[in-house]
Amino acid sequence: MKAITWFVVALVVLQHGGTVCGQLNNYFYSYTCPYLERIVSSVVRSAVMNETRMAASLLRLHFHDCFINGCDASVLLDDTDSFEGEKTAGPNLNSARGFEVIDTIKAAVESSCNATVSCADILSLAARDSVYMTGGPYWQVNLGRRDGTTANKSAVNANIPSPFDSLDTIIKKFQSIGLSVQDMVVLSGAHTIGSAHCNTFSSRLFNFNSTSSPDPTIEQSMLGNLQSLCPDGSSDPNTLAPLDSVTKDTFDNYYFKNLQNSKGVLQSDQALFSTPNASTALYVNYYSNFPNAFFMDFRVSMMKLANLNVLTGYNGEIRKNCRFRN
Template sequence: FVFPLCLLFLPAVCGQLNYYFYRNTCPDLERIVFNAVISAVMNETRMAASLLRLHFHDCFVNGCDGSVLLDDTDSMIGEKTAAPNHNSARGFEVIDAIKTAVENSCKAIVSCADILTLAARDSVHLSGGPYWPVSLGRRDGKTANKNAANTNLPAPFESLDSIINKFQAVGLSVQDVVVLSRAHTIGAAHCNTFKSSLFNFKGTSSPDQTIEPSLLGNLQTLCPENNNDPNTLASLDPMTQDRFDNAYFKNLQNNEGVLQSDQTLFSTPNASTVPYVNFYNNYPYAFFMDFHISMIKLANLSVLTRSDGEIRKNCRFVN
């Protein structure tokens, strides 16, 4: 089963990444990461969504190379202050803690990129989502790209065509757009990511009329027009905000998507994404299988291996 999946997703990577990469050099790696993610999620359930998002934001910029983890230096501006990440990307301290635990067990062996990939998988599984094997052997990039983070990452207020184009630019399909967007069944969003839909939708000085009325009222109360508190959050799935379940697609069918980028998957007339939303709502087990397939594709985007990149001593800085 694993071998065909490898052939299906970026076969050029298959000989370089493998499921047993650290079997001899760091045999306890997956246990160390899993235990650390359990601890972080038990301390704050929202952290599962944050680690998953961090992995997504890493892979969409320069590939899955840990570039999102880098701090600014005198010679390099990192991605943390890019618009999609600034004051919203989080979980860096969790990755730091995992890296420290891994280094204590097997020094200078495991990349930060592999740690982040495993942590994202474990976050999904601990939230009730599927478990899938993660191929390993990524190396860490030596630079970051703030401009690419601003340009490449899909924004919550973008049109469906723009979102699809950004996915296709990195080799992901329309189906992957729907499947990976469903990660928003867990987590929360800042008011400023969707407030324009509540009061001034596309410059009309009125809300988006497609939003279900009771949800609209609740969000307007939570995020009043004259309140710009960056710490106010809205659950992306109010009923089961910490559970990786199938409610996401039902919410879209009921016009209850909090983010415009989610609701547009179902509300855009004649969109190629609508049949996928309907199918996955009816067949949740099919979704679970397709989600782990899309996550494998995501995790294999433009990875560095072998002599490329490095194994960072500290995930925040190049060696």
């Protein structure tokens, strides 16, 4: 009798888009929104085809969300008269983008499955699809997250890894949320796609650390290209340098090959390989030589990131509009 009772409870929970014991699972919306992943992939594919850079933007958006208090879609919340969101925090301002794509996905999902799918789950799926559509690995996204009702701008400013941080600082920031040194190196490999504004690396080009000389860890031909692109540390948001100039729109392991050749655009990236006696250099060499290992470990680290401190069960809410609390 008890076995039958638990079966009925589990079936009812699943039919209402729930989880037993609040655990994420890959069949969470099987009954309540069966076409969810098809909807997300269709919108992401269209957005990436229209602007290849959008793949990196959606991936970064997911990262910036999960790094602060877990994956609760707090990064999507707009400021209001009575609420301060995270969009104007330093690491997000003029950097985080792709919000309109998430809006489009949410509208399509709402028309099919009203008040059912969280914005946090949409973000996680969009990040996965962005990687896959640019040539990267595919992984199963466990679902069942709920959306947060708070944001933490000060935590964004303090905790999101900065391109100016030392390697030790970046490692500590990852470890503070439960991610290892290997996770940090693997997830940094996401910079195989995407671009950087001049002001994130211009300090390396002319007067590095007040030495009146460029950063000595920059390869000379790349240095010349970056100096021509950003002669005065341009803050023009339209002036961008690809983080991987070899295969800038393809998710592959060239990010690690670039670091071996002193072609990391961001100081924080090049530090993974150029910092004396850093254990991270071993991972850089490994993933440079074994692309399949990078794909496999990236998949694992992304799933680990996406499961950090999620809200489930009756915690949080399912936002009707990702920009505002209900």
